[in-house]
Amino acid sequence: MxxxxxxxxxxxxxxxxxxxxxxxxxxxxxxxxxxxxxxxxxxxxxxxxxxxxxxxxxxxxxSISKIIALALVLIDHGEKEVFQKVGMEPTGDPFHSIAKLEEVQPAKPLNPMINAGALAVTHMISGASVNERFQRLLQFVRKLAGNPEISYSKEVAKSEFETAFLNRSLCYFLKQHGIINEDVEELMDLYTKQCAIExxxxxxxxxxxxxxxxxxxxxxxxxxxxxxxxxxxxxxxxxxxxxxxxxxxxxxxxxxxxxxxxxxxxxxxxxxxxxxxxxxxxxxxxxxxxxxxxxxxxxxxxxxxxx
Ligand SMILES: NC(=O)CC[C@H](N)C(=O)O
CATH class of the missing domain: 3.40.710.10 (DD-peptidase/beta-lactamase superfamily)
Structure with missing residues (x-):
């Protein structure tokens, strides 16, 4: 060793x-x-x-949070349901690219690791409110790390929330095509907190x-x-x-x-x-x-x- x-x-x-x-x-x-x-x-x-x-x-x-959120929604919904909304193929494009959303299978993101796919995954985190969904994710992270103290940076979450225009565009594109059906600001609130877990x-x-x-x-x-x-x-x-x-x-x-x-x-x-x-x-x-x-x-x- x-x-x-x-x-x-x-x-x-x-x-x-x-x-x-x-x-x-x-x-x-x-x-x-x-x-x-x-x-x-x-x-x-x-x-x-x-x-x-x-x-x-x-x-x-x-983006490391994307793999943890994916694990949680796979546990919640199972493979079949999750892969109806997001694919399994690499894109070869940068993580925030919007290009393939229009080219391949209208609006189904190619995989859960690009931002579009991650937003579709975060949308699938179950719970009655943004707070409840975030707390479920946070509990899962704490369990994985064996550390009940883990939380998120309010400063980083706020900073991303205030500037995430491209991610909002991805959300509206996904919403237009029925991949997501929730309020975009709520999803952005959840996603930016998820990314700010520290x-x-x-x-x-x-x-x-x-x-x-x-x-x-x-x-x-x-x-x-x-x-x-x-x-x-x-x-x-x-x-x-x-x-x-x-x-x-x-x-x-x-x-x-x-x-x-x-x-x-x-x-x-x-x-x-x-x-x-x-x-x-x-x-x-x-x-x-x-x-x-x-x-x-x-x-x-x-x-x-x-x-
Ligand atoms: N590649 C990343 O780590 C991207 C995560 C970042 N929060 C974003 O959506 O832009």
Whole structure:
């Protein structure tokens, strides 16, 4: 198993790539992040954690939340119903693209990892009000991370809510075609809170471990999600988890992973580890440039690719 000093060495190496990246600022509150930050935690199935960097930093999930919301709606509604509203194919387009919504099967988003598909998924979170739906999602996140303290950043949620014009357009397009039928402002309220759920890389690594263990929490022995749901989520991580860089990521790194524009990456090495990384310097596709470098170093050194 890796040592802390070795991990610290990898972090130092990966940090040198921060200068080639840029912090996301289209959500103004995210623009405050320091591009040179980089933290990582690796959770193993026997409960040990190895971490490096500032592991007390809390960062918002952004698109990483899409995989968790997907798991929840699959549990709530089952595969058949969910995949009537959202597809299973990668797009090769940026995550916020609207293009394929018109080209392929009117308005059915191609997959749940692009924004259009994620909005359709968030729409399916059950509950009587936005608050009740958000609390259900939050409870699920807390259970996955084994941390009842996890909450969301009001500042980041508000900042995205006030500026999410493109996501609103996607919602109206989906509503016109009957994929969603709720009030767009309510859905945006729920979605922006979902994306603003915040945690440390240690919490994130523990969530990764649950996916790695096929939905079972190795510490409580509870099956938090059915094996099939964990399998579907991991498959999406491989095919669409890193947006339109998923192919290259699969070849170079080969670990099921999901990224977010906050610079987070959740990775699950099947049967072995959960990995959580935060490094806000992003490449032009919106993936953490330092985070990917770090995963590449780990994958190459320890042969972690699943392929
Ligand atoms: N790629 C991302 O992390 C995108 C999430 C972000 N909240 C958005 O919808 O734009």
């Amino acid at each position: 890796y040592s802390k000093s070795e991990l610290e060495q990898f972090v130092k190496q990966a940090k040198q790539y921060a200068r080639y990246g840029k912090v996301a600022d289209y959500i103004p509150a995210l623009g405050k992040a320091n591009p040179n930050d980089l933290s990582i935690a690796i959770y193993t199935r026997d409960g040990s954690v190895i971490a490096a960097g500032d592991t007390t930093d809390k960062v918002t999930l952004q 945690m440390t890389c240690i919490d994130l690594a523990r969530i990764g471990l649950v996916f790695a263990m096929d939905g079972r929490d190795p510490f409580t022995d509870e099956q938090i999600m059915p094996l099939d749901v964990a399998r579907i989520c991991k498959t999406f991580m491989v095919t669409c988890g890193m947006y339109n860089a998923s192919g290259e990521f699969a070849i170079k790194i080969g670990i099921p992973a999901k990224s977010g524009v906050s610079g987070g990456i959740l990775a699950a090495v099947p049967g072995r580890f959960g990995i959580g990384i935060f490094g806000p310097a992003l490449d032009d596709k919106g993936n953490s440039i330092t985070g990917m470098k770090l995963l590449e170093l780990l994958s190459k050194t320890y042969s972690l690719s699943i392929f």
